[in-house]
Amino acid sequence: MSVKSLTTPLEAFEERLREVIRSDVEFIRLIEEDLVTAGGKRVRPQLVFLASGALGGVPHAVDMALVVELLHSATLLHDDLVDDAETRRGQVAAFRKYGNAVSVLSGDYLLARLMHLLAEMGRMELVAMVAQTARELSEGEVLQFQVAALADYSLEAYERIITGKTGSVTRLCCEGPAVLADAPAQQRQALAQFGLLYGQAFQMRDDYLDLMGSPEVLGKPVGGDVREGKLTRVTLRLLEEFPQEVGQILRRKGEGVGDLERLRTLVVQSGIDREIVEAIRERVEAAVAHLEALPPSPYRDALEALARKESSRLS
Amino acid sequence: MSVKSLTTPLEAFEERLREVIRSDVEFIRLIEEDLVTAGGKRVRPQLVFLASGALGGVPHAVDMALVVELLHSATLLHDDLVDDAETRRGQVAAFRKYGNAVSVLSGDYLLARLMHLLAEMGRMELVAMVAQTARELSEGEVLQFQVAALADYSLEAYERIITGKTGSVTRLCCEGPAVLADAPAQQRQALAQFGLLYGQAFQMRDDYLDLMGSPEVLGKPVGGDVREGKLTRVTLRLLEEFPQEVGQILRRKGEGVGDLERLRTLVVQSGIDREIVEAIRERVEAAVAHLEALPPSPYRDALEALARKESSRLS
Numbered sequence: 001m002s003v004k005s006l007t008t009p010l011e012a013f014e015e016r017l018r019e020v021i022r023s024d025v026e027f028i029r030l031i032e033e034d035l036v037t038a039g040g041k042r043v044r045p046q047l048v049f050l051a052s053g054a055l056g057g058v059p060h061a062v063d064m065a066l067v068v069e070l071l072h073s074a075t076l077l078h079d080d081l082v083d084d085a086e087t088r089r090g091q092v093a094a095f096r097k098y099g100n101a102v103s104v105l106s107g108d109y110l111l112a113r114l115m116h117l118l119a120e121m122g123r124m125e126l127v128a129m130v131a132q133t134a135r136e137l138s139e140g141e142v143l144q145f146q147v148a149a150l151a152d153y154s155l156e157a158y159e160r161i162i163t164g165k166t167g168s169v170t171r172l173c174c175e176g177p178a179v180l181a182d183a184p185a186q187q188r189q190a191l192a193q194f195g196l197l198y199g200q201a202f203q204m205r206d207d208y209l210d211l212m213g214s215p216e217v218l219g220k221p222v223g224g225d226v227r228e229g230k231l232t233r234v235t236l237r238l239l240e241e242f243p244q245e246v247g248q249i250l251r252r253k254g255e256g257v258g259d260l261e262r263l264r265t266l267v268v269q270s271g272i273d274r275e276i277v278e279a280i281r282e283r284v285e286a287a288v289a290h291l292e293a294l295p296p297s298p299y300r301d302a303l304e305a306l307a308r309k310e311s312s313r314l315s
Numbered sequence: 316m317s318v319k320s321l322t323t324p325l326e327a328f329e330e331r332l333r334e335v336i337r338s339d340v341e342f343i344r345l346i347e348e349d350l351v352t353a354g355g356k357r358v359r360p361q362l363v364f365l366a367s368g369a370l371g372g373v374p375h376a377v378d379m380a381l382v383v384e385l386l387h388s389a390t391l392l393h394d395d396l397v398d399d400a401e402t403r404r405g406q407v408a409a410f411r412k413y414g415n416a417v418s419v420l421s422g423d424y425l426l427a428r429l430m431h432l433l434a435e436m437g438r439m440e441l442v443a444m445v446a447q448t449a450r451e452l453s454e455g456e457v458l459q460f461q462v463a464a465l466a467d468y469s470l471e472a473y474e475r476i477i478t479g480k481t482g483s484v485t486r487l488c489c490e491g492p493a494v495l496a497d498a499p500a501q502q503r504q505a506l507a508q509f510g511l512l513y514g515q516a517f518q519m520r521d522d523y524l525d526l527m528g529s530p531e532v533l534g535k536p537v538g539g540d541v542r543e544g545k546l547t548r549v550t551l552r553l554l555e556e557f558p559q560e561v562g563q564i565l566r567r568k569g570e571g572v573g574d575l576e577r578l579r580t581l582v583v584q585s586g587i588d589r590e591i592v593e594a595i596r597e598r599v600e601a602a603v604a605h606l607e608a609l610p611p612s613p614y615r616d617a618l619e620a621l622a623r624k625e626s627s628r629l630s
Binding site: 023025026027028074078099100101102104105106108109111112113115116118119120122124125127128130131132134135137138139141142143145146149 | 338340341342343389393414415416417419420421423424426427428430431433434435437439440442443445446447449450452453454456457458460461464
């Protein structure tokens with residue numbers, strides 16, 4: 001069953017999103033309209049709706065989807081400074097148009113609106129969960145920066161970064177509906193674990209493709225992470241296998257002629273590509289196994305299909 | 316009665332602050348230690364403690380003080396990008412040491428911790444109030460930027476900016492304790508109004524001294540707002556009185572020889588100085604009048620004294 005054929009309240013979501021982020025300050029409006037129009041794939045709201053469906057329907061599901069999307073969007077706005085990304089979702093990064101200041105403050109505005117939604121939803125446990133997610137997110141992002149600055153690479157740091165940046169939010173997407181549904185502890189735990197592992201696999205794939213994907217599919221040049229000194233599992237393994245050669249390439253941030261092509265060749269020659277693909281597949285399977293705790297439904301199937309997509313199309 | 320002679324739980328506050336913002340991510344720790352060590356005057360926590368005292372004591376007062384201080388500190392971290400300030404609280408601005416990225420993300424970390432405190436405090440009404448404050452704050456800051464970018468000055472915009480940047484937070488400092496104490500509506504309303512008006516007066520004085528104060532007292536060169544194109548009531552009135560000459564000076568951001576001195580002279584010659592001082596005094600008196608709704612106490616007296624300070628020492 002394809003995810004798209006399931007009825008999800010995505011239209012209600014889009015409508016309410018526009019309503020929630022509306023501001024009478026023009027510069028905020030310009031940035032938020034950019035985000036809304038750019039749209040993105042709404043992966044996180046979809047996760048909320050599928051998890052809600054798998055629980056047989058959940059009150060406040062649209063608001064829950066808004067909370068995760070606003071958190072994600074605020075992170076994008078605060079992240080553009082970090083990434084120095086040329087493009088984001090195919091648009092010129094917001095901060096290049098309006099300046100860092102307005103980006104950061106508009107991100108803060110989204111966080112304020114998110115908090116307002118949480119107050120309306122009236123579940124204090126959810127406030128605590130969002131606080132924990134936001135903490136892991138910011139710690140993960142700063143750790144990524146710190147690791148890049150100090151070139152202090154480790155698998156432990158990598159796991160924490162992908163958990164913070166992505167796993168913590170996808171966990172919230174899946175566990176949040178369970179809280180709103182007052183689901184049994186076992187189902188809640190299963191959804192939380194599914195969300196966490198799925199998000200980690202998602203980020204692992206993203207990081208892998210950043211070096212190993214084709215620029216056409218990526219929609220950007222390969223090797224962005226290498227240029228920014230960001231730790232990924234691929235570069236970590238390359239450093240272990242070829243400390244001297246890869247160490248040199250990473251220190252010069254892949255800016256030598258043929259550097260990135262050389263890294264790609266080494267990945268394939270050493271079999272690191274198969275190793276990483278296998279690690280992603282394992283993470284996906286671990287995620288899917290947790291879905292057993294939920295009753296069979298097309299929504300559960302769709303969650304499984306969503307996760308399985310991460311271990312396919314890895315080039 | 317001086318404010319300092321009142322026993323406030325400021326020591327408990329400092330201790331718990333260190334505990335709440337502790338992170339095992341080193342780069343976050345460095346920035347937060349900067350903030351904690353720099354200390355600042357803790358004006359906002361003091362307001363919380365005085366309002367709590369005026370209500371005869373309030374549960375969670377220390378946590379409430381932490382919430383407002385974390386919100387304020389996060390704003391400083393996100394604001395350094397905006398201000399391009401050379402110094403902040405006498406320290407080198409955090410972002411110059413560690414980069415914009417870490418500053419913004421460490422600010423986000425503080426917001427996450429603040430949300431966690433709110434969840435622990437367990438009052439949903441407070442979550443809504445903090446959300447509203449954070450909204451006004453971010454909207455006020457973006458509006459300030461927008462007004463500077465478009466040179467679109469008006470008294471209405473100025474009032475909204477000082478309310479967003481300062482009044483909304485000081486209102487939270489005073490109204491929050493009333494919520495926690497389940498105070499009667501009249502007392503809650505009075506404290507909210509006192510906080511709002513006091514904060515506006517505080518910001519009006521700050522803006523006035525930015526041009527008219529002495530550099531020694533300010534601890535920085537005068538005219539920072541003029542250089543950043545920021546709207547203040549002084550520049551607004553100057554523009555009304557001397558549209559051509561002041562318009563030219565503001566368009567070149569006060570960078571001509573003798574520009575700032577000329578502005579100061581015009582302010583005194585035209586009597587705008589006395590006019591602004593009077594406006595601040597009126598705002599302070601309006602704030603103080605609301606305190607009548609509270610029973611007499613040394614805490615109420617201290618709130619009054621705090622507000623009155625804003626309309627004295629205006630040079």
